[in-house]
Amino acid sequence: MSGTAGTGMTSGAGGGTAGARSLAEVRAAVNGVALWCPDDAPAVTGVVAADLMSDVLVDARPGYVLVTGLVNVQVIRTAAIADLAAVVFARGKTVPADVVDLARQMNVPVFASHDSLFEAAGRLYAVFGGGPAGPGMRRQA
């Protein structure tokens, strides 16, 4: 488990300076490879980065992308339950076939990135308008 496990950090489009992005923009930002993604046009409303799925269930909003270093079927089930837009598996981990199969079955687009969780979250933080002039990274109340 990564050192950032359970931080549940989020960057959303609710701050007013950043709008929704497409899955294609998210994939490009993290140099991601699509493991299953029938359509990369759908809007992404924000990002949550965590390895603890309960934190994801607290922090994520519908349409968020989950960035995680955890690779198992519970990630896909969590994403489906929480109406997330997609999952980015960070840290270059091998994603087992059963995880991709479940993603396809549950209609959850999945990407793999060689970025660390920190790097992937940082790149997406910038894409979603974070930084000194941006809305900031906030934990949803």
Added chain:
Amino acid sequence: MTDAEFVRAYDIVGADFTNAGRASTGIKETLKNMGLASALIRRVAIAAYEAEMNMVMYARRGTMTLHVTPNDVTIDVRDEGPGIPDITLAMQEGYSTATPEMREMGFGAGMGLPNIRRNTDEMVITSEVNQGTAIVMTVHVS
């Protein structure tokens, strides 16, 4: 939806991590097919999923029974398991007795019961040590 109450029960098997979450997914699909609002469905699904994961992690077996009326969605959760000695403590965010194996699955952050409470309008939890735990959780439709 008619005035009649809709009831569907799901069996949960302890330590079956492969299928953990299937019952909650089924509940979510059922509510979608009924045409309920997506925000309400999401709240129910998250609460059900947390309860289901708790049963898979801690209990030997259990059931989740979905009740839907025009006014309420209720899930009655009952398990046979170790029970919860101190419910007040278990309701605190961050308190957890999870094993490293549970945490490797991405659960056991001590957010399960608080997250059920956060997503429901009513939550009643009762437990008997070495017998089991029951949670009745309700979300109002209107």
